[in-house]
Amino acid sequence: MPTLHELASFLDSTLDIGAIPDYSNAVNGVQVANFGAINGVATAVDFSTDSVNGAINCGARLLLVHHGMFWGGVQPLTGHRHSRLWALLTHDVAVYSAHLPLDVHPEFGNNALLARRLGLEASGGFARYKTIDVGLSGVSNISTRVVAERAGSLAEEFGGRLVSTPFAVDRMTRAWGVCTGAGADSDTLREASDRGLDTLIVGEGPHHTAVEARELGIVILYVGHYATETLGVRALGEVLAQRFKISSTFVDNPTGL
Numbered sequence: 001m002p003t004l005h006e007l008a009s010f011l012d013s014t015l016d017i018g019a020i021p022d023y024s025n026a027v028n029g030v031q032v033a034n035f036g037a038i039n040g041v042a043t044a045v046d047f048s049t050d051s052v053n054g055a056i057n058c059g060a061r062l063l064l065v066h067h068g069m070f071w072g073g074v075q076p077l078t079g080h081r082h083s084r085l086w087a088l089l090t091h092d093v094a095v096y097s098a099h100l101p102l103d104v105h106p107e108f109g110n111n112a113l114l115a116r117r118l119g120l121e122a123s124g125g126f127a128r129y130k131t132i133d134v135g136l137s138g139v140s141n142i143s144t145r146v147v148a149e150r151a152g153s154l155a156e157e158f159g160g161r162l163v164s165t166p167f168a169v170d171r172m173t174r175a176w177g178v179c180t181g182a183g184a185d186s187d188t189l190r191e192a193s194d195r196g197l198d199t200l201i202v203g204e205g206p207h208h209t210a211v212e213a214r215e216l217g218i219v220i221l222y223v224g225h226y227a228t229e230t231l232g233v234r235a236l237g238e239v240l241a242q243r244f245k246i247s248s249t250f251v252d253n254p255t256g257l
């Protein structure tokens with residue numbers, strides 16, 4: 001069975017953790033160490049009491065998450081934060097987090113997998129952040145309704161539902177942008193307009209983005225922050241399972257968003 005060091009070295013280099021910029025609270029890489037060998041990995045979108053319990057219940061010694069334990073900033077280790085840390089340590093469960101490095105990975109990143117799931121072939125980047133494109137873009141000749149139906153089935157699979165700005169039934173999507181998670185904001189809309197995109201597929205976004213999108217002639221499909229970010233951690237868990245001959249279990253805790 002691999003050690004945490006072996007798994008983390010593989011993840012750090014595969015995801016290029018050191019080179020990809022991120023928000024300061026992301027703290028990509030190992031967030032909690034452990035002592036024993038890693039027999040199995042539990043994957044989850046969010047670090048939470050439920051995902052910690054899910055990892056313990058399936059006997060995994062590693063919890064791999066997209067939104068890590070410091071996502072909410074510096075907070076006292078009291079109440080539920082103390083209890084879940086105690087549970088991790090007493091069960092010798094390590095935590096590894098991968099935020100933007102997982103969003104952008106070309107093979108099992110959230111954006112690549114969402115585009116593939118929708119039947120869209122990417123030809124470029126989208127959603128600029130510092131030195132990287134977090135999302136993807138491409139051209140297509142597909143009915144917006146068909147894209148919406150495919151997106152809706154993903155949303156429902158993970159406890160959510162598709163929300164979209166209005167569009168005509170015969171509308172076609174010819175230039176699209178994908179950005180999972182909180183992908184719709186004034187910056188991404190401006191970028192979409194500059195790039196001539198007609199359809200944005202995102203996890204979520206504030207209400208004003210729907211208003212702006214209509215002004216710009218862009219349709220936004222809000223597929224769900226949670227649903228769009230289940231793709232990467234699950235795929236990465238399978239990569240670890242195959243490479244290191246360990247078990248991989250997805251701990252599903254939909255947020256409804």
Ligand SMILES: [Zn+2]
Nearest residue numbers: 067181182229
């Ligand atoms: Zn996210």
